[in-house]
Amino acid sequence: MPYDEIKMAVIEGKPRLAAKLVQKALEQGESASAVLDRGLLSAMRRMGMNFQSDDQDIARVLACARAMKAGLEQLEPFFEGGRFGNRGKAILGTAGGDLHDVGKNIVAIMFRGCGFEVIDLGVDVSARQFVQAVKAHPDVQVVCISCLLTTSLPEMKHIVQALNEMEIRSRFHVMIGGGPVTEEFAGQIGADAYTDNAVEAAEIAAAFAEKKQSAS
Numbered sequence: 400m401p402y403d404e405i406k407m408a409v410i411e412g413k414p415r416l417a418a419k420l421v422q423k424a425l426e427q428g429e430s431a432s433a434v435l436d437r438g439l440l441s442a443m444r445r446m447g448m449n450f451q452s453d454d455q456d457i458a459r460v461l462a463c464a465r466a467m468k469a470g471l472e473q474l475e476p477f478f479e480g481g482r483f484g485n486r487g488k489a490i491l492g493t494a495g496g497d498l499h500d501v502g503k504n505i506v507a508i509m510f511r512g513c514g515f516e517v518i519d520l521g522v523d524v525s526a527r528q529f530v531q532a533v534k535a536h537p538d539v540q541v542v543c544i545s546c547l548l549t550t551s552l553p554e555m556k557h558i559v560q561a562l563n564e565m566e567i568r569s570r571f572h573v574m575i576g577g578g579p580v581t582e583e584f585a586g587q588i589g590a591d592a593y594t595d596n597a598v599e600a601a602e603i604a605a606a607f608a609e610k611k612q613s614a615s
């Protein structure tokens with residue numbers, strides 16, 4: 400099965416092989432979303448189950464994340480929209496103190512696929528950097544914050560608070576996500592939405608953008 404081969408290439412941390420196998424699967428007519436879910440994401444789920452967070456494991460998981468990234472790059476053109484037109488801008492970043500970016504990168508791909516122009520601030524992004532990015536792009540539709548570490552949840556709260564204090568806050572939506580984030584937490588800190596997957600995140604953002612467009 401092409402999915403099993405892709406999964407193994409990612410688990411073994413082989414970026415070139417992962418990219419080649421993803422390309423081959425697409426050429427053979429496999430769908431991009433099946434390759435993402437049954438190949439790449441399935442490998443990350445397996446890695447997550449076995450992660451012990453010792454030094455050896457970190458090196459292994461890092462190699463796996465690189466292979467995942469190489470595979471994702473092959474998939475990106477297949478999720479690119481065009482068919483949805485321009486839905487405006489989305490600002491995206493991982494909360495301060497947190498260096499995890501695999502989930503964030505998938506969110507970016509899905510948003511682009513839904514017609515958003517994505518301004519990706521990267522990882523370890525502070526409240527100040529998010530606020531500055533919104534000031535630089537006052538026409539932004541959605542601000543997305545990703546967080547995988549419980550220790551960075553206070554930073555996520557701080558970012559949302561800083562965004563909520565902005566004068567133009569009513570003009571954009573704030574969405575949060577990542578492993579330790581819950582719907583309840585989103586409500587508590589004043590974010591507008593939470594989901595546990597990138598596809599649904601892009602759908603919710605698209606609905607926000609459409610609602611805003613029909614109101615104006």
Ligand code: B12
Nearest residue numbers: 447497498499500501502545548549575576577596597600
């Ligand atoms: C890969 C990985 C790493 C890699 C990261 C590489 C990279 N470039 O990202 C490396 C090896 C560097 C790493 C380091 C560490 N890690 Co780590 N890591 C993982 C691992 C195995 C997988 C994470 C991942 O990529 N998942 C796959 C993606 C696709 O899933 P996702 O991010 O959740 O994203 C999906 C959704 O959540 C959602 N989503 C994500 N973001 C957003 C945003 C919005 C707005 C929305 C709506 C949705 C959304 O959409 C995505 C796709 O559907 C997890 C285990 C796990 N079960 O998650 C541990 C894990 C997250 N790491 C952990 C830890 C402890 C660490 C370290 C502290 C280890 C150490 N001792 O140094 C360091 C921290 C470094 C730092 N400062 O950030 C813990 C966190 C525990 C906690 N609750 O805080 C975990 C849970 C492992 C564990 N069980 O202990 N890690």
